[in-house]
Amino acid sequence: MVDGDYEKILVKISEKSGVNKEELNRRVEAKRTKLSGLISREGAAQVIAAELGISFDNEKIKISELSSNLRKFILVGKVIDVSPVRTFQRDGKESKVANLKIADETSNVKVVLWDDNHIRLIEGGDVGIGKVIEISNASVRGGEIHLGSFSELKITNQLLENVNTSKVFQEKKISDFKPSDNATIRAFVVQVFDPRFFDVCPECKKKAIPEGSGFSCSEHGKIIPEKRALMNFVLDDGTETIRSVLFHDGLSKIGITDLENADSLLKQKQNLLGKEMFFSGNVRINKFFNNQEFIVENADEVDLDGLIAKIENK
Ligand SMILES: [Zn+2]
Structure with missing residues (x-):
């Protein structure tokens, strides 16, 4: 839920x-x-x-109104992303699955297609980026819309301008994390590691390659690199813990502003330990450790007064 x-x-x-x-x-x-x-x-x-x-049967709703209890809703959205159709084996038979992302003026959401008739619309190019589609008889699972063989997918002539394509973070528990989720968690920082430094090209911010006594960029040739930092920490939301990463520009959001001075860094790390915040980011597989990690993009203070007001108003 x-x-x-x-x-x-x-x-x-x-x-x-x-x-x-x-x-x-x-x-x-x-x-x-x-x-x-x-x-x-x-x-x-x-x-x-x-x-x-x-x-609520056959009611037109907006993407921001989606909830997992809804049945028989009608949703209209503009396709803003299409992933390649994938095949997999189910019961010894080859099956297909396809993912889309649709947006309206309120939000955007991932749509998963399991029915060959719907997938054919993608393969044939009838459904593609920019097309406006109408979905009905679908179900909502884990913040995604799933279309089975009883679901309907129609292309409509309806115009949708100014759709919201910005990244949507869904409130989740760490134990429910899946790769490529964009999630927001409320969690405690339970472990903080020392920053690690790496060099990037000042132009394109890609990783700088050591060459002779200097550095080079695959695109910009010989460069004087910029030093960047990242920090690893472990977050715990009560359901599970996850190893997390925050890159350079984001470090100030968790109160790390001085990486140079060892004493002040230690103090900043101590302040961070045990702190509870809202963290938003992307879940991905760390290939080296072969486990999930959380790439944090945003960290927000927990506004306790606001939360209490919200609970009291219920
Ligand atoms: Zn470069």
């Missing part, structure tokens, strides 16, 4: 019924008590919606 799904459902029911969220939440809890807690909050919210005569 993606965090915030329950909240999204309440907002939707509130919009359609005119009953405020607090009252809906009370009814949901009452329903759950009556059913001895055998039903999830999300499930109970659906029951309350049905009692209010509200149906």
Whole structure:
């Protein structure tokens, strides 16, 4: 279950019924008590919606409104990325899978196609970057849209301008991480390693290659390299730990501003240890260790006052 799904459902029911969220939440809890807690909050919210005569079937929604409880929604998005079709063996038979990314003005999302009829649309070039598609009868799993043989994929003439193509980080637990996830976690720094330095080309920022007594770039020839740093640390969100990396420009976001002075570096490292923050980044496989690592792009302070206010308002 993606965090915030329950909240999204309440907002939707509130919009359609005119009953405020607090009252809906009370009814949901009452329903759950009556059913001895055998039903999830999300499930109970659906029951309350049905009692209010509200149906979400065949409703057009925006990508930002997607939640894993939704069924029978209709989604329109512009294709902003297409991955090559992959083949794999299932039950001794060759099967195919294809990935797309679609965007609307609110957000973007990965779409996974499992049905040969849909995949043929990609192979034939009917579905490609810039095309606007309409999806229905799909399911939402792990923040992705999955289309099986009962799902529908249509090309539409609808125009979609100003789509949101910026990277979307999904709130996740480390134990649910999969390679290439863009995730946000709330975690503690439990281990901090010393910075490591490397040299890059000042022009293109690619790794500088040692050559004779100097350095060169495969593109820019002989160069005077720039020194860059990275730091490894271990994050723990209570479900698991993960080895994480933060590169040069991002280091200040976790309070590392002085790499030169050993004393001040030690102090900065000590300050970091045990600190809880929101970390956003990309999950990838470290080929050397053959395990997952987290390439951190952003670190934000945990705003405790804001969180408390949010909880009290529920
Ligand atoms: Zn270069």
